[in-house]
Amino acid sequence: MLEQCFRLAQELLDAEQTSAPMPKVSPEKMMRELDLALPRQGRSEEEVFAQMREVLAFTPQTSNRRFFNQLFAGRVEMAGAAEVLSGLLNLSMYTFKVAGPHILIEHQLVRRMAALAGWPEGGGTFVPGGSMANLVGMILARNQAAPHFRDHGGEGQRLMVYMSAEGHYSVTKNAGMLGFGRHQVRHVRSDRQGRMDVQALEQAIGQDLAAGAIPCVVVATAGTTVRGAFDPLRAIAEVCERHQAWLHVDGALGGGLVLHPEWRAKLDGLELADSFTWDAHKAMGIPLICSAILVKRPELLAQNFRESADYLFQADSDHLNPGTKSIQCGRRNDAFKLWAAWQHLGDEGWAERIDRQVALAEYAANRLEQHPRIQLCEPPHSFTVCFEVAGKSSAEICDVLHQRGDAVIGYGRYEERYVLRLVTVNPLVSHDEIDRLIEQVDEVAAALPDHAPASSSAR
Ligand SMILES: Cc1ncc(COP(=O)(O)O)c(C=O)c1O
Structure with missing residues (x-):
């Protein structure tokens, strides 16, 4: 087969x-021309391959x-080949027992990617997309500002989120899901080059402090979705430091530039951040999905995500069982394809x-x-x-x-x-x-x- x-x-x-x-084809035409209904009786391999060929022709x-x-x-292409093998292997990246060397491959990658971010002791985990990586960064930020949140829920503080007006919509969506509230996101003005205006950030934080709110997390963008602009990370980090706010860098688009000796300067100051989203499925050409959330202090992941699941985490340490530091239980093997591409390039x-x-x-x-x-x-x-x-x-x-x-x-x-x-x-x-x-x-x-x-x- x-x-x-x-x-x-x-x-x-x-x-x-x-x-x-x-060319653009309407869904009505596709429904007319493709046989998509699910049959009562199974079809032969040849028939199903013929159907798949027709679907591909419209894709x-x-x-x-x-x-x-x-x-x-x-x-x-090397990543595409490794992705085919990953599909056949059908692993789940929660324990060493079921994923073996692929866990070690993920370790190699997240350590290397964190080191490239400027965190030699850093780490991270692969997650299903940049939006989810931003979600994890924001959870860590929230739980740092409100340590009771994970166990008891919010206690009525107003925790504020800041991003530039050109930041990605996932930040607002995540704020709605995490108990910040979507309206607690300040869309800070950006300058003529599409970068967050640091003075406007400082001003927004000042206003929120005066109103009794807590500046919790600044999400800076390294490569905005439309213009591809880079927020000034070093200056933003200074503001965060002064107000003890978490700095998350959304590098879904531009994160991979840390691999280039000169273009890395676009992310100057990244080492001062706390967490970093890096999508290898965007500019790096790895088949979707291939995203990592990287953190300066890797121990925070298990501290914030570990649950006891004695049916699952039976052998080996947390280190070898990355399921203890992820949002998901079952988790796709998104590391192998990036590792294979990196080996080749x-x-x-x-x-x-x-x-x-x-x-x-x-x-x-x-x-x-x-x-x-x-x-x-x-x-x-x-x-x-x-x-x-x-x-x-x-x-x-x-x-x-x-x-x-x-x-x-x-x-x-x-x-x-x-x-x-x-x-x-x-x-x-x-x-x-x-x-x-x-x-x-x-x-x-x-x-x-x-x-x-x-x-x-x-x-
Ligand atoms: C800056 C930025 N952050 C996050 C995302 C979300 O990434 P994903 O599609 O992997 O969830 C995007 C998507 O375009 C983006 O441009």
């Missing part, structure tokens, strides 16, 4: 090279070189990959800057390039490109309007492909009617 599976996988890889990323190709829509695109390969990604962003920015009809919003901070066509709707441009099967690209809020966002995380994209995308944007925009001045309420 696996042979058929690999044949199908090869077809997919070939299609990624030759076809469009997948967006995120590794196609004309897919620019998300903060992930393309794949490190080495530190140097990661740095070269970053060079290629930022060079692509710079190439696109230069072309856009010279373009007579398209406006570049700002020089790229890392791997996202924001641009617009004056008087035209960015949303409609994206939609038409998608419908025509030309490219998949998204838009996001930039200051008070919506602009196109080109993400250059797939290092296999060529200059020709970027040129072609820009030409297609121009062509599509020219055919669209004029749009009222774009604002955040009118896309």
Whole structure:
């Protein structure tokens, strides 16, 4: 059966090279054309593979070189191969007894990643996504500010959360789930470069202290979702230190830059933080999901998450049983694929990959800057390039490109309007492909009617 599976996988890889990323198809059309209903009687292997082939034909190709829509695109093939093996091995990463060397692999990774963050004694654990990594960081922060919280719940204090106006929505969602309350999140103003304004942070904290609230956690972003901007970590850390607030750094997008000798400077001051989200499934090209929460003081994880489960944690120490420091019980093996990719690329390969990604962003920015009809919003901070066509709707441009099967690209809020966002995380994209995308944007925009001045309420 696996042979058929690999044949199908090869077809997919070939299609990624030759076809469009997948034109927009409505769910109604898919329901009509695909046989998705669950049968009463089982079908033969051949029949199921034939059905899967049809599903793949309608599936967006995120590794196609004309897919620019998300903060992930393309794949490190070695990681894809290890992911296939992980699926077959079907381990759960809670105990050494059932995951063996994969626990040791995870140790290697989190120790190394924490050391790269600037914490030689640090550690962490893999979690299902950057939002969850932010959740864990915020739980640790909450329990530090309110040590009774884990056992007894809140005791009426107002614990405040701070992030920049450009921070990720998971922070607000997490605040709602953790008993902070969504309205206790201060969306601190950002500056013209999209970075948190440290004076505005200081001011917000001052106001909250005066009102009797506790500044609990500042979530700084290393690579904001739309603009790719980096908050000034060192200055924010000083503010946190002064107010004894926890500093969590959301590096879901830009965290991997610590692997580059020069680009690491974007995260200057990271070593002063308490916890750090790092998604290897975004810019590093590891298949989803591959996220780590890293902490300066690794003992805090078990202190805050351990429960007695004598049916499970029977042999070995907590150290070898990472289930004692995670939110989940059963846990996917997300470490193996990153480890395999790292073995193949080495530190140097990661740095070269970053060079290629930022060079692509710079190439696109230069072309856009010279373009007579398209406006570049700002020089790229890392791997996202924001641009617009004056008087035209960015949303409609994206939609038409998608419908025509030309490219998949998204838009996001930039200051008070919506602009196109080109993400250059797939290092296999060529200059020709970027040129072609820009030409297609121009062509599509020219055919669209004029749009009222774009604002955040009118896309
Ligand atoms: C800055 C930032 N943080 C966190 C996340 C959430 O990551 P995930 O999708 O892995 O939950 C994202 C996702 O785009 C992000 O851009």
